[in-house]
Amino acid sequence: MVVKTPPMGWNSWNTFGPNINDELIRTTADAMVENGLLEAGYNYLVIDDCWSLKERDGEGKLVPDPVKFPHGMKDVADYVHSKGLKFGMYSCAGTRTCADYPGSFDHEYVDAKTFAEWGVDFLKYDFCYRPNFVPGHLLYKKMGTALANSGRDILFSACSWGHQETHKWIKTTGAHMWRSTGDIVDSWASIRDLTMHQINIWDYNGAGCFNDMDMLVVGMNGKGNVGLTGCTFEEYKTHFSVWAMFNSPLMIGCDVRNMTDETKNILLNKDVIAINQDPACRQAYLVEADNWWSGRVYMVAKQLDNGDVAIGAFNLGDNEEWPNFQLDSMGLGYATGKKLVCKELWTGETCEAVDVMRFPKLPAHGCRLFRCKVVDA
Ligand code: GLA
Numbered sequence: 410m411v412v413k414t415p416p417m418g419w420n421s422w423n424t425f426g427p428n429i430n431d432e433l434i435r436t437t438a439d440a441m442v443e444n445g446l447l448e449a450g451y452n453y454l455v456i457d458d459c460w461s462l463k464e465r466d467g468e469g470k471l472v473p474d475p476v477k478f479p480h481g482m483k484d485v486a487d488y489v490h491s492k493g494l495k496f497g498m499y500s501c502a503g504t505r506t507c508a509d510y511p512g513s514f515d516h517e518y519v520d521a522k523t524f525a526e527w528g529v530d531f532l533k534y535d536f537c538y539r540p541n542f543v544p545g546h547l548l549y550k551k552m553g554t555a556l557a558n559s560g561r562d563i564l565f566s567a568c569s570w571g572h573q574e575t576h577k578w579i580k581t582t583g584a585h586m587w588r589s590t591g592d593i594v595d596s597w598a599s600i601r602d603l604t605m606h607q608i609n610i611w612d613y614n615g616a617g618c619f620n621d622m623d624m625l626v627v628g629m630n631g632k633g634n635v636g637l638t639g640c641t642f643e644e645y646k647t648h649f650s651v652w653a654m655f656n657s658p659l660m661i662g663c664d665v666r667n668m669t670d671e672t673k674n675i676l677l678n679k680d681v682i683a684i685n686q687d688p689a690c691r692q693a694y695l696v697e698a699d700n701w702w703s704g705r706v707y708m709v710a711k712q713l714d715n716g717d718v719a720i721g722a723f724n725l726g727d728n729e730e731w732p733n734f735q736l737d738s739m740g741l742g743y744a745t746g747k748k749l750v751c752k753e754l755w756t757g758e759t760c761e762a763v764d765v766m767r768f769p770k771l772p773a774h775g776c777r778l779f780r781c782k783v784v785d786a
Contacts, residue, residue: 410562412585414686415619416658418453418497419446420533423595423624423662426634427459427508430477434485438492440666447493449677450686451661453531453564454489455497458508465511470523471500486528497531497564498524502548503538512538513552521555521563529563532556534584536569545569546578553583566621566658571606576613576620586619586658593623593662596637597774600626600648601725604707607655608695614656616690621658625649628663628672635662642671646755647723647776649675653685654693654709654721654778680754681778689714693721696738706732706771710739713780720751720779724771733767741783751781 419441421429438454441447460482462472473482482498489496500520501512513520513534524532534552536545549567556563567584569575570591579587589610590603603622614620627649631639640648652659661676668676693711705726711719718739724730741747748763755778763786768777 410557410564410585411617412564412619413616414688414690415656416453416531416564416566416586417451417660417682417686418455418495418531419451419661419665420455420457420497420624422457423593423626423629423635424633424664429456429460431480431485435488436666438489438494441494442492444665444668444673445677446661446665449679450682451659451676452493453495453497453660455499455531455533455660457499457533458506458535459510460498461510463510465516469516469519471511471520482527482529490528495530496528497533497566498527498529499533499535501535501537502545502552502569503536503540505538507535507537514538514540514548517551517555518558521552521559524556524563525559525561529561531564531566533566533568536572545573545575546582549579549582549584557583568621571610576610579613580618584618586621588621588623590623592635593626594635594637595626595629595631595633595639597640597644599637600640600644600651601774604651604723604725611655611692611694614692619656619658622652622655624660624662625652625676626662627675628661628668630663630669633664641774642675643772644774645672645675647774649678650681650721650755650776650778651723653681654711654719656685656690656692659685678754680752680780684711684713684719684754684778684780687711687713687719693719696720696734706730708732708734716783718749718781718783720766720781721776722768722771723776724773727773729773730771731768732771733765735765736762737764746786747783748786749781750784751779754778754780
């Protein structure tokens, strides 16, 4: 299975934690179709931790909790598939999952077969309760090989939080995406810290195996399992823009059955999604800053498949900023005879830049995200 662009979908953990059940999954599937999320590209519906009984059955198989999932998992998967969505589940490389349910250590092949029989299309694979004597790369190779031989195409979503220098070995394991960070929570500080964490690992992102910055908190507004202070609309926009620019998988974490219009405006912004899903999958890079650089604004660019460039300015600081930068640092200096004609993807406003790109006021925690054409000056 080759995964060409960052996976998109929904995951139960951020909002629902252990409070998952058959009805939640079915109504979420309905909502993903009715709200236009599926049409926008969010095609994986993933059940996270806490779906099974605390122990395996007599044959060593995982057992769905009969109270939460009275019709079993195949039935849930069939329903999700009937909506045109793909179905994801969760397990762990250790002996127990992070929430203390049975993990897949030493049961990789039986579990991969079980998931395939249930019709699972995506497996998130966590890193808790792992035996100290087995290095992470072997744990993920084991499950990667088991999934690849399960008889079904199953997207392998590794979740080792960047531990043991995950970036250096994850592409050898069969994983299609890999968590580069600890867990997100619904606060600006968490979004800022996860963003800053990316700077030294951008090179390890790309088609086939995407750097997963964790599930989105857009639209949680402080509610749910990892709900904390919540964020402002501006902060959620910055969050979504960063994840899009950095080629992170876009896995929604809010309750999609109850989204506000603001939340929908962010999650369904087709232009921003197109930056994330650009077929070339080139990594973003930090544009060389000149004298405005303060370490608080990240100015990031990314070359797109059709020759356009995306440019993002992300103000991670707590004050307004007026950033600008020389286009030279993108290879587009004055001597090229070219200029940029840009559309801002949140407001729709347009602007041009020759030699230097100047930004009007950028509010604290705010962003601007442009798609620019390169034309004659
Ligand atoms: C870990 C993962 C989270 C979530 C929980 C479930 O913390 O990083 O994304 O899956 O486990 O217990």
